[in-house]
Amino acid sequence: MTDAPLYSILETRGLTMRFGGVTAVDNVDFRLRDGELRCLLGPNGAGKSTFFKCLTGQLTPSSGTVIFDEQEITGWHTHQIVNLGVGIKTQVPNVFDGISAYENVRLSARRKHIPSVAKDLTHHTMERCGITHLARRDVGLLSHGQRQLVELAMVLAGEPRLILLDEPAAGMTGEERDRLAGLVLEAARSAAVVVVEHDMAFIRQIAKFVTVFNRGAIFREAMIADIMQDREVQEIYLGKQANVA
Template identity: 40%
Template sequence: MSLIKSLSQRDRVFDFMAPAESPVDVRHGPILYMEDVTVSFDGFKAINDLSLTVDDGELRCIIGPNGAGKTTMMDIITGKTRPDQGQVWFGTRHNLLTMNEPEIATLGIGRKFQKPTVFEALSVFENLELAMTADKRVLPTLFARLDGPARERIDEVLEMTGLAEQRRRPAGVLSHGQKQWLEIGMLLMQRPRLLLVDEPVAGMTEQEMERTAELLTGLAGKQSVVVVEHDMGFVRSIARKVTVLHQGSVLAEGSMDEVQNDPRVIEVYLGESEEAA
């Protein structure tokens, strides 16, 4: 019997609670636990007996060649894709495979996709306001008034993302990097316990990449952050622990130096380069 099975029972879904109040128990294990997860698409195993753990407050980088299963892994965690077998737990009490996408988001798992999605006609402040965990029905939204704590939270996120001076500007006029930071800020407004970030520096300038590195490393300890990224220079700048995926499984794990010097990793990346050539 697995460790998680011995510690846990199927839990209720606290869908009325904000993520900050979500009862995620990490006293007996990691905040994210995946065990023997497999998913196939038309006979192809996109994920193959994947086992992975992420600790509370950890910053983890996930790397791997194209087709390694990185996106599918995040789809499984967020409820978009159901695996054929395996277990996925949030803390030791929440079986994510019994929940849908909104329920998983309510528990405190936020996901940022590669392409930023913001409301370009609205100001930066208004984007953050709309992203707050609240009643999103039409009438409550129209007549809502921000209280002191809500404004303080928006100001805090503006400072964290480096967008304080842009607060009144329409999101549509921001640079690509600023839009990425705004979308991260919109997720932070919901106070996630686990933040999944997909290729955050794609298309960024070097200066924007440095600022993004500061933002993500600053979140570590406050949230658990999983970063999927292809830019190895950026990964090295933020990495504490790196997991290398290949053919849907964990190939190697450790520090950046350890995985870069692993003969199996070298072979996989060299093989991909030769195929591309």
């Protein structure tokens, strides 16, 4: 008797994205198990961010399919994907300027909960993210790293089954990055997580299994220790970062 195959919460089949004569994502087959934390690596132009945008409805792929929880979502709008239980954090923080950090997080919590429950969830999530002291601050006046943490709190307050993070550590201080690493690992206990990131020091804090992109395709998938020892990955895809991070 063999073990049943592990359930895939996210899958792409033949996913391809072309811009004119340029193929940014090339026939990618990708599977993410339920509850798995996966990091996507690769140099600028490797296709990983375009792949992320196809997953999150920011781009409609030229061909192929995206499947979440056994339902095809290819070409769906971002808000439709979020409503299925997917938390999305883009490269540029997608927050509401002009209102407080607390109100930003509360709006996310209110998607699923009555006001009293949403209030408790908002306070708890902001405490988890270490941004309680920012509660009354206008998000438009916060630093980039602080805005990153507010948006992550918004994602977590939505209690998603799948979390997709595009360069979440960008613009963060070392302390903010360490807090983020802890939050990502904590979130991975209750949700599947995909992290697209350049910061190898951050990747080393969180990664177990890694997918490396190059020229729009998956070049290598392996445990982080094996990726860091892979000379071809180091030289061609991660460059000097792999040796100094």
